[in-house]
């Protein structure tokens with residue numbers, strides 16, 4: 254049963270590297286928020302769809318100058334680090350964790366504090382167009398559950414992970430799971446409680462198994478979480494091959510790469526989300542692809558913590574599932590569109606190099622960089638494919654998770670000039686220039702959500 258038909262300008266990237274833009278189209282959305290049909294103006298199917306919807310009052314006509322695009326997917330974000338966004342980026346990863354981040358995350362033992370932060374965060378992300386988020390929470394079951402409840406209440410599609418970290422050599426006494434057995438029992442309890450949330454029959458919000466990263470977990474915990482993933486079918490997320498320090502730590506402890514260790518513990522599974530993965534070898538990328546796992550590329554955070562940038566071009570060419578993550582607060586922007594921009598700059602820096610003293614031919618890795626169409630795909634359908642969710646494009650069977658961009662707002666860097674900009678160029682301008690204030694409306698599963706929902 255069709256619920257409504259939305260008619261106006263739209264664009265999406267149905268596959269990597271291709272933007273499809275239509276100056277006028279109609280999207281039929283059913284009562285469950287699933288897209289039933291997409292028709293382009295100028296066809297008999299479009300005329301019939303629009304005429305039928307108009308006749309029974311189900312037609313929603315978008316204003317002139319408004320453009321619809323798919324909702325954005327943030328594959329990697331630390332919800333408890335929201336109060337820390339925009340500060341404390343003066344230390345390398347291993348110092349930053351101990352000095353700033355673990356003390357902040359420990360505060361989420363206080364569930365009221367957690368609720369205050371998480372409510373603000375989820376509202377802000379929706380306002381930025383993030384319709385799906387894959388969250389690291391903290392070690393605390395109650396506060397992590399509060400995040401899941403808030404996502405459900407606000408209508409944001411989410412994977413929420415209670416963080417597992419038990420190794421006393423790497424995790425401070427004031428902030429860690431007591432031991433592997435407690436971490437496993439708490440993770441199991443968290444999964445059951447998220448799956449049992451009232452009013453979420455369609456699993457808009459799901460639990461995700463979340464070993465923080467190999468250095469903070471004992472082998473016993475990693476093995477137990479691998480078994481739990483197989484038993485429950487939950488997706489897995491973790492950090493992988495992020496920095497020199499982290500890669501060397503894992504190599505010294507296990508004599509294998511992060512990806513190989515995760516495989517051996519049963520954690521490298523279909524749709525496992527590997528944040529960063531900057532130091533992956535070609536062998537690791539093949540392994541990740543073979544397992545059907547995915548990389549959450551976090552370009553802004555790479556510049557602060559990685560001492561390197563993820564080989565995005567290589568991963569795309571190899572067909573490795575990839576999307577974008579903000580990595581708040583290792584990244585200081587909540588906007589996945591900003592993530593597109595940073596991914597484009599990072600790929601250019603990798604390809605062209607940055608050291609002006611070197612001859613051009615010796616400066617960078619060479620080869621093409623990454624295109625705007627590829628960046629858009631990463632932020633939408635690529636993220637959806639990483640998670641195995643039918644989101645990120647306008648196609649029958651996909652959920653109507655969408656963002657409406659107003660291109661007519663005064664004093665915005667987003668400007669569309671009549672007679673100068675085609676709908677394809679408008680799409681590129683939106684990816685590169687749209688700000689939070691240009692986002693007029695956001696839908697998840699056909700339902701208006703976020704601050705402008707009313």
Ligand code: GUN
Pocket residue numbers: 331346350354465466492495554558580583
């Ligand atoms: N590795 C382990 N924990 C973290 C974290 O909180 N942020 C980032 N960027 N990397 C990590």
Ligand code: FE
Pocket residue numbers: 329331492528580583
């Ligand atoms: Fe992270």
